[in-house]
Amino acid sequence: MKPRQKKALKALAVFLSFAFSQVYVSAALSGPAPGGVPPQQTLTARLTTRNNQPITVNGNAASSGATLLTGATIETPDQVGATIDLGDAGIVELQPNSKIQLEFDENGNVRVKVIRGCAMNRKKTNVLAGKELPGEMELYSDAESLKTDKKRRHVGGCLLPNGQLGSFGGGGLSGAALTGIGVGAAGATIIGVTLARGGTTSRITPGN
Secondary structure (H helix, E strand, O other): OOHHHHHHHHHHHHHHHHHHHHHHHHHHHHOOOOOOOOOOOOOOEEEEEHHHOOEEEOOEEEOOOOEEOOOEEEEOOOOOOEEEEOHHHOEEEEOOOOEEEEEEOOOOOEEEEEEEOEEEEEOOOOOOOOOOOOOOEEEEOOOOEEEOOOOOOEEEEEEOOOOOEEEOOOOOOOHHHHOOOOOOHHHHHHHHHHHHOOOOOOOOOOOO
16 A cells, blocks of 8 residues: 555544544533433413402502512402412412412422411322422411421411411312402401401301
């Protein structure tokens, strides 16, 4: 073999070696790392109000379809309840004449401070296996804190004059409450008085 041909073959071998090494490095960088942590899903808080009537979020009017950010203060007027859907993290249900502060993170930790009125945090039961976020839902006031766990799928209560959260009976909020259909001021007063006297209630009937 002539010297010129040998030089050409050596140059070709070097070029091919370099080209294959670049392909290998590119594939290694683009491929998923074994055992890597999957990206976190984005948690969205979606508001729904009764009959699309407006409520107040951070001092501004908001109605069904609004997206809420963590740290938001939500207030409902008379006869208008609200539901906040946080995807796989759960649902927050807010009664009329109520005020809460909502905080949440990407792990599904949801904290609801009851400033006035009644609210409930509820873990969903129809989340696909492995999709439920690990975080817990907390309902709290300045004097008390209630949290969900594997056996306790919902927590709810009304803020009492002493700062405690009067718990609902075993059935939780009524069907009307679960769909954001609330009671007026008189009904809320009756519930508050019942809880303040040490009783519990599992049904809220509009107009009573």
